[in-house]
Amino acid sequence: SRFVSSQLLNTVSKNGKQFSTSAKNKARVAVAGASGGIGQPLSLLLKQSPLVSELSLYDIVHAPGVAADLSHIETKAKVTGYNGNEQMADAFKNVDIVVIPAGVPRKPGMTRDDLFNTNASIVASIVKAVGENSPKAFIAIISNPVNSTVPIAAEVLKKLGVYDPKRLFGVTTLDIVRANTFIAEAKGLDPATTHVPVIGGHSGVTIIPVISQAKPSVSFPQPELDKLTVRIQEAGTEVVKAKAGAGSATLSMAYAGAKFTFSLAKALHGESNVQEISYIESDVVPGVKYFSSPIILGKNGVEKNLGLGTLSDFEKKLLETAIPELQKNIKKGEEFVAKS
Ligand code: NAD
Numbered sequence: 001s002r003f004v005s006s007q008l009l010n011t012v013s014k015n016g017k018q019f020s021t022s023a024k025n026k027a028r029v030a031v032a033g034a035s036g037g038i039g040q041p042l043s044l045l046l047k048q049s050p051l052v053s054e055l056s057l058y059d060i061v062h063a064p065g066v067a068a069d070l071s072h073i074e075t076k077a078k079v080t081g082y083n084g085n086e087q088m089a090d091a092f093k094n095v096d097i098v099v100i101p102a103g104v105p106r107k108p109g110m111t112r113d114d115l116f117n118t119n120a121s122i123v124a125s126i127v128k129a130v131g132e133n134s135p136k137a138f139i140a141i142i143s144n145p146v147n148s149t150v151p152i153a154a155e156v157l158k159k160l161g162v163y164d165p166k167r168l169f170g171v172t173t174l175d176i177v178r179a180n181t182f183i184a185e186a187k188g189l190d191p192a193t194t195h196v197p198v199i200g201g202h203s204g205v206t207i208i209p210v211i212s213q214a215k216p217s218v219s220f221p222q223p224e225l226d227k228l229t230v231r232i233q234e235a236g237t238e239v240v241k242a243k244a245g246a247g248s249a250t251l252s253m254a255y256a257g258a259k260f261t262f263s264l265a266k267a268l269h270g271e272s273n274v275q276e277i278s279y280i281e282s283d284v285v286p287g288v289k290y291f292s293s294p295i296i297l298g299k300n301g302v303e304k305n306l307g308l309g310t311l312s313d314f315e316k317k318l319l320e321t322a323i324p325e326l327q328k329n330i331k332k333g334e335e336f337v338a339k340s
């Protein structure tokens with residue numbers, strides 16, 4: 001079983017850093033939306049990790065069942081399930097990291113923004129409970145539309161007087177995972193050692209693949225570059241269509257969410273130079289208050305924003321197209337909280 005566990009861990013830690021397994025170096029992690037398509041496999045991956053000491057599973061349904069099931073796995077993380085509003089405060093007490101995949105997913109024909117009306121209030125209520133019970137927790141938001149749910153979370157935390165922009169993250173890791181996979185496939189590379197930054201936001205044209213900065217470096221004729229760019233931007237829709245009404249990406253998202261959470265846990269416990277890409281409050285693009293770009297994580301969250309780096313002319317055009325859409329999505333999120 002140890003072998004199986006470490007195999008699984010290796011698949012979610014391609015950055016290759018050693019995990020620290022001493023007791024004090026473990027994180028207490030809560031998952032909100034733990035019974036869902038993402039929540040269950042994400043919780044499984046977290047339960048497998050020596051980086052996690054406690055796993056607090058919150059949902060409006062089935063959380064005790066998911067918790068009972070996971071609690072039989074022979075790893076140290078202590079698993080507790082919390083069901084419904086009246087148990088929400090307990091779910092978020094004394095936690096270091098809260099990952100939020102709660103909310104409805106897309107069906108074919110929908111945009112991520114079509115989820116706003118349902119998911120905005122779900123995210124707002126969860127973040128409020130986190131702010132009230134673990135105001136210093138790192139909060140990682142998966143629920144769509146991420147471009148708006150992160151500003152919603154920020155405004156809710158501001159109202160509570162506990163907002164720290166270094167501790168709030170929109171999870172865009174799946175875009176990078178997809179870019180790594182598609183570019184590696186196109187060039188016959190090993191996807192596990194291919195690194196392709198994706199910046200901007202997490203929907204359609206706001207997703208900006210920066211293939212010019214890929215490591216190892218790659219180049220494509222423009223028509224192929226166009227196609228790969230659109231495939232990365234529309235990869236979520238590719239899965240929504242293939243699932244034909246049964247939801248959106250869950251397993252690849254669980255992988256990506258676990259990967260991001262492990263980076264937060266490592267940074268929290270003092271590992272240096274933990275690099276990720278995340279949608280955060282930002283000043284790297286003037287007039288765009290939230291933007292995803294490479295960052296260095298530390299004990300207190302975002303330690304350094306590494307910015308955009310050098311973009312090709314093609315990528316600069318993608319950025320120009322993304323800006324008004326991001327601004328609109330951000331404003332919509334901020335106004336939702338202002339009005340409520
Ligand atoms: P799902 O419907 O399978 O699961 C959602 C879970 O949230 C359910 O268990 C549901 O009971 C729970 N939930 C609903 N309201 C809640 C509340 N108020 N408090 C706590 N839990 C609540 O959906 P899924 O496929 O897991 O997707 C979840 C979200 O993640 C969607 O919004 C989807 O668009 C988004 N998503 C984001 C990314 C990304 O890259 N950021 C990738 C995939 C999916």
Ligand code: LMR
Pocket residue numbers: 105106112144174202235236237239240248249
């Ligand atoms: C994704 O990128 O897979 C998610 O944002 C889900 C979706 O709606 O596409």
